[in-house]
Amino acid sequence: xxxxxxxxxxxxxxxxxxxxxxxxxxxxxxxxxxxxxxxxxxxxxxxxxxxxxxxxxxxxxxxxxxxxxxxxxxxxxxxxxxxxxxxxxxxxxxxxxxxxxxxxxxxxxxxxxxxxxxxxxxxxxxxxxxxxxxxxxxxxxxxxxxxxxxxxxxxxxxxxxxxxxxxxxxxxxxxxxxxxxxxxxxxxxxxxxxxxxxxxxxxxxxxxxxxxxxxxxxxxxxxxxxxxxxxxxxxxxxxxxxxxxxxxxxxxxxxxxxxxxxxxxxxxxxxxxxxxxxxxxxxxxxxxxxxxxxxxxxxxxxxxxxxxxxxxxxxxxxxxxxxxxxxxxxxxxxxxxxxxxxxxxxxxxxxxxx
Amino acid sequence: xxxxxxxxxxxxxxxxxxxxxxxxxxxxxxxxxxxxxxxxxxxxxxxxxxxxxxxxxxxxxxxxxxxxxxxxxxxxxxxxxxxxxxxxxxxxxxxxxxxxxxxxxxxxxxxxxxxxxxxxxxxxxxxxxxxxxxxxxxxxxxxxxxxxxxxxxxxxxxxxxxxxxxxxxxxxxxxxxxxxxxxxxxxxxxxxxxxxxxxxxxxxxxxxxxxxxxxxxxxxxxxxxxxxxxxxxxxxxxxxxxxxxxxxxxxxxxxxxxxxxxxxxxxxxxxxxxxxxxxxxxx
Numbered sequence: 001x002x003x004x005x006x007x008x009x010x011x012x013x014x015x016x017x018x019x020x021x022x023x024x025x026x027x028x029x030x031x032x033x034x035x036x037x038x039x040x041x042x043x044x045x046x047x048x049x050x051x052x053x054x055x056x057x058x059x060x061x062x063x064x065x066x067x068x069x070x071x072x073x074x075x076x077x078x079x080x081x082x083x084x085x086x087x088x089x090x091x092x093x094x095x096x097x098x099x100x101x102x103x104x105x106x107x108x109x110x111x112x113x114x115x116x117x118x119x120x121x122x123x124x125x126x127x128x129x130x131x132x133x134x135x136x137x138x139x140x141x142x143x144x145x146x147x148x149x150x151x152x153x154x155x156x157x158x159x160x161x162x163x164x165x166x167x168x169x170x171x172x173x174x175x176x177x178x179x180x181x182x183x184x185x186x187x188x189x190x191x192x193x194x195x196x197x198x199x200x201x202x203x204x205x206x207x208x209x210x211x212x213x214x215x216x217x218x219x220x221x222x223x224x225x226x227x228x229x230x231x232x233x234x235x236x237x238x239x240x241x242x243x244x245x246x247x248x249x250x251x252x253x254x255x256x257x258x259x260x261x262x263x264x265x266x267x268x269x270x271x272x273x274x275x276x277x278x279x280x281x282x283x284x285x286x287x288x289x290x291x292x293x294x295x296x297x298x299x300x301x302x303x304x305x306x307x308x309x310x311x312x313x314x315x316x317x318x319x320x321x322x323x324x325x326x327x328x329x330x331x332x333x334x335x336x337x338x339x340x341x342x343x344x345x346x347x348x349x350x351x352x353x354x
Numbered sequence: 355x356x357x358x359x360x361x362x363x364x365x366x367x368x369x370x371x372x373x374x375x376x377x378x379x380x381x382x383x384x385x386x387x388x389x390x391x392x393x394x395x396x397x398x399x400x401x402x403x404x405x406x407x408x409x410x411x412x413x414x415x416x417x418x419x420x421x422x423x424x425x426x427x428x429x430x431x432x433x434x435x436x437x438x439x440x441x442x443x444x445x446x447x448x449x450x451x452x453x454x455x456x457x458x459x460x461x462x463x464x465x466x467x468x469x470x471x472x473x474x475x476x477x478x479x480x481x482x483x484x485x486x487x488x489x490x491x492x493x494x495x496x497x498x499x500x501x502x503x504x505x506x507x508x509x510x511x512x513x514x515x516x517x518x519x520x521x522x523x524x525x526x527x528x529x530x531x532x533x534x535x536x537x538x539x540x541x542x543x544x545x546x547x548x549x550x551x552x553x554x555x556x557x558x559x560x561x562x563x564x565x566x567x568x569x570x571x572x573x574x575x576x577x578x579x580x581x582x583x584x585x586x587x588x589x590x591x592x593x594x595x596x597x598x599x600x601x602x603x604x605x606x607x608x609x610x611x612x613x614x615x616x617x618x619x620x621x622x623x624x625x626x627x628x629x630x631x632x633x634x635x636x637x
Contacts, residue, residue, distance in 0.1 A: 210500050217499030217506065218513075221486045225475045232473035235435060236553050237461035237490040246496055 019212045022295045023205065029302075030201045037197075045309060053305050054200025055081075055262040060285040060301045061207045061294060062254030067283070068291035069215060070247035071227035072129075076140030077282045079147040080252040081259030082274035083120050084113030086151055088260025089188040089269065093181045094158055102194040109194075110203070110260040117256025120147075121249045129241045129248065132230070136248070144279050151271035156182040187270035188263065195265035203261060204298070207254050211294060214250065223247050288329050300329075386449055387412050388589050389434070389465075389557055394443035395613075396433060403429045404613045407443070411557060416583055416590045418604035420597075420624075422633060426613040427593045428470055431559050434591075435467050436460045448556060462490050466555035468546040470562045470593075476535035480526055480545055483534050484517040487552025520548045523585070524578060540571045544578070551586060558582070560592040564599050572596055576603050601625070609633070 033050065036042045063077045088109035099105045120143075128139045156165045159178025166172040169184055182188055214220050222243040225233040234240055263269050285304055289297035307325060311318040332338060387410035395405045404426045411417050419427050432438045434445060436457045445452045447463055455463065466487075475483050492509045499506055521527040524544040529537060534545060543563055550558055563579070564572045576599055583590050594600050600607060601621045609616040609624060611633045617624055624630055 213500045213502060214496060217496070218489060218492070218494060218509070219496040219499055221478065221482055222489055224478055224482075225486045228475035228477050229473045231437075232469065232475065232549075233486070234457045235461060235467055235469075235473075236487045236549060237458050238486065239458050 015212075015216060018293070018295060019208070022208050022212075022298065025295060025298060026201060026204050026208070030198075033197070046306075049306060049309060050197040051195050051200050051265040052262060053302055054197065054204055055258040055265070056282065056285065056305055057298050057301045058200075058203050058207045058258035058261075059255045059282050060289065060297045061204070061211060062251040062258070063282050064286045064289070064292065064294060064297045065211050065214070065247050065254075066251035067286055068293070069211075069220070069227070070223050070244055070251075072244060072248065073134060073137035074140045074248070074251065075137050075276070075279050075283065076142075076144035076147075077251070077255050078274040078276070078278035079140070079144035080117040080121060080255035081262065081278070082147055082151060082271060083117045084110075084256030084259030085263030085269060085274070086154075086182060086188060086271075087116040087256070088113035089191050089263045090156055090181045092192065092194065092264055093179060094163070096192060102192075103196075103199065106194045106196075106199055106261070106264060109264060110199075110257045113260030113263075114253045114257035117259065118249050118253040121252025122245070125241075125245045125248045129244045141276070141279075144274070144276055148271050148275055151182070151187070152185045154182050155180075155184055185270070185272075187268060187273075189268045191264060191267055191269065193265060193267060195261050200261055203257060207257075208294060210250065210254070214246075219243065219246055284326070288326070288333070290333070385412060387446075388448055389591070390446040390449075391434070392444045392446070394430070394433060394445065395441050396429065396438055397441045402613055404433065404610075405442075407608075407610070407613075407615050409608055409615075409618075411589045411591050413556075413589055414583060414587060415606065416579065416592070416604050418600040418607040418621075419591060419593045419610065420595070420600055420607060421610035421616070424612075425610040427610055428561060429613075430610070431467060431561055431593065434460075434559060435465055461553055461555075464554070464556035465559065466550035466553045466557075467559035468543070468550055468561055468563060470565065472539075472542050472546060474534040474537075474542055474545060474549075476533070478534055479531050480521065480534055480537065481514075481517055481530040483545055484520055484548050484552050485513050487549040488513045488516065489553075491552065491554050517552065520551055523551075523581070524548045540567050540575075543567070544575075547578070547582070551582065555588055557589045557591065560590060560594075562593055562595065564594055564596045567596075569598075572599055575599070579603055 033042070037047070059077055059081055063074060066072055066074045066077075091112045092105050092109040095105050095108065099108065124139060124143055128136050153167050154165065155167070155169055155172040156163070157172070157174045157178055157180040158164060159175040161175060164172065164174060164178075174180065180189065215224075222233070222238045223246065225236075225238055226240045226243050230240055233243075259274070285301040286297055288304070289295075289300035304326075308318060308322050311321055314321065389409070389411040391407060391409040394407045394409075396403050407430065409417075409419075419430060421427055429438065433440050436452070436455055436459070447460070447465060450463075452460060452463070475486060478486070492513050494505050494509045497503075518527060518530065521530055524547060526541060526544055526548060529541060534542070537545060543565075547558075547560065547563065560579070564575055567575060579590060579592070580603055582588070592600075592604070604621060606619065607621055607624045608618045609627075609630050616633055617627045617630050619627070
């Protein structure tokens with residue numbers, strides 16, 4: 001991820017404009033979808049996609065902070081989502097009787113999931129972020145696989161005696177009336193579906209606020225400085241591993257929150273859902289959206305998640321077209337002629353406005 | 355550049371009076387040096403890159419470190435800023451032993467540097483490059499930033515003002531919003547100095563500040579270095595091959611050859627030192 005020349009930089013007004021566009025885009029999308037929902041113009045397919053899309057947008061935004069802004073390749077974002085998801089499901093399951101308001105329970109579950117994912121991120125980051133090079137990619141790749149295996153073999157339930165857990169199915173027994181939260185390879189079953197679209201949108205907005213506020217600050221400058229020139233950053237007193245850790249932990253935190261929301265959107269969730277392919281999928285959203293470009297990430301995530309569903313009628317040709325679209329996007333976003341056209345258009349507009 | 359005869363170069367009037375002042379400040383008052391290097395040496399495997407170097411820099415002084423290519427000048431800078439650990443010898447900064455300090459610590463203690471091969475944050479704007487220099491001067495936590503607490507605004511305002519001030523001093527204010535990698539070469543060198551000054555140093559290390567500059571730009575740079583020294587009341591240690599600059603602004607000069615100290619003294623003494631002339635011109 002040393003493609004420094006194409007990375008984004010906060011150039012004062014340019015940065016503020018980008019922030020404004022991101023927020024406007026999310027809020028406009030929310031209003032349009034709410035209107036469509038109210039008037040009943042949204043197919044059930046789209047309705048079922050709403051929450052997952054918001055989850056992936058948040059996970060991609062987090063990953064963009066890590067890959068685009070901090071310049072460290074992370075191949076385990078799905079692992080952090082799964083930590084958040086299963087933690088959130090457990091928390092929500094345990095609190096089902098004590099906190100009856102679903103939204104409050106959802107918030108608590110998401111916060112717990114996010115914090116646990118951040119803790120995992122911190123622990124992974126300690127040894128890795130002291131090193132230079134692609135070690136983070138390797139370790140996060142392994143983390144994603146390990147965390148999946150762990151959840152495949154974890155049994156968690158609670159009954160009158162409290163919380164029980166085991167890694168061996170045969171040893172796991174609950175008292176009558178107890179509830180199974182995590183059931184090994186079967187994953188979480190019988191989860192109460194408390195996720196909703198509005199919370200997803202709020203989560204995106206919170207993610208954007210966190211990322212932009214961080215970027216336009218002392219910490220954000222330090223993160224980007226460490227990315228652009230490690231030696232120079234150190235020479236002016238920026239501690240490299242600490243700043244990279246900050247970006248990595250915030251990225252994991254957002255993935256955890258997104259995962260919890262995702263997990264609580266389905267009655268059943270298997271650990272296999274968050275495998276390596278999911279991590280790569282999120283990375284594809286980030287790369288195609290533009291490293292360091294938050295608005296682009298949101299758009300690419302939405303388009304690339306909805307596209308395969310729209311193409312479902314084409315059956316076998318679906319993934320073929322999806323691949324062609326990916327290639328086209330790459331060609332178009334790297335086309336100098338097109339870029340200069342777009343640039344000329346926007347600057348011309350700016351002049352006209354002034 | 356190594357083949358340039360270094361004698362008979364003009365020594366600027368102002369530099370001469372500076373030198374008198376500096377001499378008064380240092381030797382006669384018996385003040386402790388801000389940087390005190392004692393018998394410093396480093397080996398890379400069997401190769402001795404620097405050996406037995408002793409060097410003092412006093413407050414408000416401009417000291418030159420010269421020598422033919424490969425003499426170990428940049429290695430000295432890397433030793434001073436803790437990029438390398440010395441094999442032998444000690445470095446005292448501000449009266450304290452710097453052994454065991456990290457690169458970040460040494461900057462916090464008050465040594466800032468520029469690089470021979472320019473190292474800017476290429477994707478950041480010129481202003482942001484300088485702002486980054488305030489990392490430890492005006493610190494606030496990431497939580498303060500995310501929640502946009504009042505401290506964020508007060509700190510950022512101050513950082514912005516001081517950064518613009520620094521850019522003005524180095525005549526970079528017109529470029530403030532330009533991406534650093536798009537700057538002209540000379541301006542990039544000046545930006546490195548501005549960024550180093552932002553860290554509020556007591557000692558500024560300049561590694562070939564005039565490299566690649568035309569005579570006019572060099573003249574301007576000399577004026578700036580002197581201004582920086584006077585305005586910020588700091589000491590400057592500089593490596594340079596441009597003898598016009600070295601002889602024009604340095605109060606004292608240390609000459610390195612093959613990692614060893616060849617000579618030390620005022621520009622006049624260095625110019626007439628037969629050893630130095632031999633090192634530069636050959637026998």
